[in-house]
Amino acid sequence: MDVGAIFQAAFALVVGLDPGFLGIVFLSLRVTLTAVLIAALIGLPLGAALALARFPGRAAIIVCLNALMGLPPVVAGLAVFLLLSRSGPLGPLGLLFTPTAMIIAQVILVLPIVIALTRQVIEDLWSEYRDHLRSVGLDGLRAIPTLLFDGRFALATALLAGFGRASAEVGAVLIVGGNIAGYTRTMTTAITLETSKGDLPLALGLGLVLLSLTLMINAIAFGASRIGARYAG
Amino acid sequence: MTALPRRSLLAAGLFLGLTGIALAQAPAAPAGERFITVASTTSTQDSGLFNHILPLFKAKTGIEVRVISQGTGQALDTGRRGDADVVFVHARAQELKFVEEGFSTERRPVMYNDFVLIGPKSDPAGVAGSKDIVAALKKIQEKAAPFVSRGDKSGTHAAELNLWKVAGIDIAAQKGSWYREIGQGMGAALNTSGAMGAYVLSDRATWISFKNRGDLVISVEGDQRLFNQYGVMSVNPAKHPHVKVADGKRFADWLTSPEGQKAIADYKIDGQQLFFPNAGQAGA
Numbered sequence: 001m002d003v004g005a006i007f008q009a010a011f012a013l014v015v016g017l018d019p020g021f022l023g024i025v026f027l028s029l030r031v032t033l034t035a036v037l038i039a040a041l042i043g044l045p046l047g048a049a050l051a052l053a054r055f056p057g058r059a060a061i062i063v064c065l066n067a068l069m070g071l072p073p074v075v076a077g078l079a080v081f082l083l084l085s086r087s088g089p090l091g092p093l094g095l096l097f098t099p100t101a102m103i104i105a106q107v108i109l110v111l112p113i114v115i116a117l118t119r120q121v122i123e124d125l126w127s128e129y130r131d132h133l134r135s136v137g138l139d140g141l142r143a144i145p146t147l148l149f150d151g152r153f154a155l156a157t158a159l160l161a162g163f164g165r166a167s168a169e170v171g172a173v174l175i176v177g178g179n180i181a182g183y184t185r186t187m188t189t190a191i192t193l194e195t196s197k198g199d200l201p202l203a204l205g206l207g208l209v210l211l212s213l214t215l216m217i218n219a220i221a222f223g224a225s226r227i228g229a230r231y232a233g
Numbered sequence: 234m235t236a237l238p239r240r241s242l243l244a245a246g247l248f249l250g251l252t253g254i255a256l257a258q259a260p261a262a263p264a265g266e267r268f269i270t271v272a273s274t275t276s277t278q279d280s281g282l283f284n285h286i287l288p289l290f291k292a293k294t295g296i297e298v299r300v301i302s303q304g305t306g307q308a309l310d311t312g313r314r315g316d317a318d319v320v321f322v323h324a325r326a327q328e329l330k331f332v333e334e335g336f337s338t339e340r341r342p343v344m345y346n347d348f349v350l351i352g353p354k355s356d357p358a359g360v361a362g363s364k365d366i367v368a369a370l371k372k373i374q375e376k377a378a379p380f381v382s383r384g385d386k387s388g389t390h391a392a393e394l395n396l397w398k399v400a401g402i403d404i405a406a407q408k409g410s411w412y413r414e415i416g417q418g419m420g421a422a423l424n425t426s427g428a429m430g431a432y433v434l435s436d437r438a439t440w441i442s443f444k445n446r447g448d449l450v451i452s453v454e455g456d457q458r459l460f461n462q463y464g465v466m467s468v469n470p471a472k473h474p475h476v477k478v479a480d481g482k483r484f485a486d487w488l489t490s491p492e493g494q495k496a497i498a499d500y501k502i503d504g505q506q507l508f509f510p511n512a513g514q515a516g517a
Binding site: 085086087091092094096097178179180181183193195196197198199200 | 270275278279283284299300301302314315316417418419420421423424442443444445446473475
């Protein structure tokens with residue numbers, strides 16, 4: 001295939017600023033960022049608590065969470081699908097084939113990554129600063145805010161890993177969103193659709209735009225952490 | 234170690250929370266107040282028909298149509314679960330079963346096109362130019378020429394299985410490594426056939442709009458047994474009380490009205506008409 005046609009398609013998408021295309025980009029970002037945000041609000045404190053707390057079964061939970069980082073998106077999608085279908089337990093909510101359903105599925109995918117990586121980061125920090133923290137009276141769960149703050153740059157990487165997983169996946173959002181034009185069509189499901197229509201230059205052009213967006217978000221995160229590191233030491 | 238982390242954490246939490254609220258409230262798209270969900274097939278979507286007719290329906294009625302495009306079998310199951318208000322598919326026998334089971338009260342014929350046998354230019358089975366699909370399938374099986382099957386319970390898959398049966402071939406028992414079930418949509422099947430130099434049964438609409446043909450050409454067309462009828466059914470509220478009966482019926486009414494039928498006939502790619510309206514035709 002002509003490589004020029006791919007760049008041409010990508011260029012036309014970006015320059016044309018077609019409202020349909022902008023809608024797709026915006027929905028992708030909205031779903032993914034919301035999912036990462038929710039996963040962060042739940043996963044950061046939970047991961048830190050898991051790092052500090054000692055209880056029976058802790059090792060098993062850690063192994064399970066690590067394994068769940070490899071949960072196939074299509075399985076997560078199917079589970080949410082069955083849950084939200086009109087014939088499923090949460091059917092009356094009418095959430096299937098909506099952006100909310102897509103966010104729920106992605107939270108399930110991102111959460112194990114955030115919790116598992118947070119636990120690792122915080123556990124390392126704790127073993128390094130345990131004596132110091134104890135000497136200023138911060139022990140056990142009371143040390144969590146301090147540890148989260150001190151691990152913020154490593155934790156940002158954990159969130160970026162979660163963002164990468166969410167923005168790249170297609171299996172879950174396709175099943176629970178339904179790839180409805182103008183409503184639940186994201187970058188990745190649009191790429192799937194264009195591939196099946198045989199419009200491979202447009203599909204790869206979309207892929208190029210998605211990659212560029214991911215690159216931009218990572219660059220922003222990197223820049224922010226650099227600036228943050230300079231001022232906050 | 235940093236002193237006073239609490240305040241920073243609070244600020245970070247506040248920032249995250251506000252971003253969350255902003256994101257959650259932003260609309261995904263200028264979605265209309267009124268909408269119905271239609272489960273339909275990959276052929277109607279991949280061929281671009283919906284992009285042509287749905288804006289016309291919305292302009293007339295103000296009802297937004299959200300289309301989930303699946304294989305016919307899957308689309309019918311979506312209707313059975315109550316996840317769609319209307320089902321618009323192409324497999325008459327399965328549609329009649331859907332009505333018989335009480336999931337819809339009425340099936341209405343909407344339009345037809347035909348299936349074509351697509352194959353590589355090199356024509357390894359020697360079937361090109363024939364109008365006899367049954368003879369062609371027999372030759373493909375005899376010569377064990379590569380054949381891609383949708384394998385996804387779609388309308389096209391059902392039609393393909395039926396044609397093997399008409400040809401007197403028990404495909405479940407006689408298939409070899411030449412018969413490749415991919416379990417995907419029409420476009421994906423065409424992509425796969427192109428890459429493998431295989432034969433594949435396609436609806437004509439998807440074929441005409443397909444852009445990655447490579448070496449693929451039409452091998453067999455024009456056989457009466459390749460007829461492909463589409464029907465529409467709204468989901469029975471007796472089974473699923475939440476379905477949007479009135480708006481769903483409005484859509485089915487419009488599809489089968491002179492106006493909707495004209496919109497279907499008007500959809501062309503490179504001057505070729507893709508679907509032929511035949512609402513109200515007895516026995517269709």
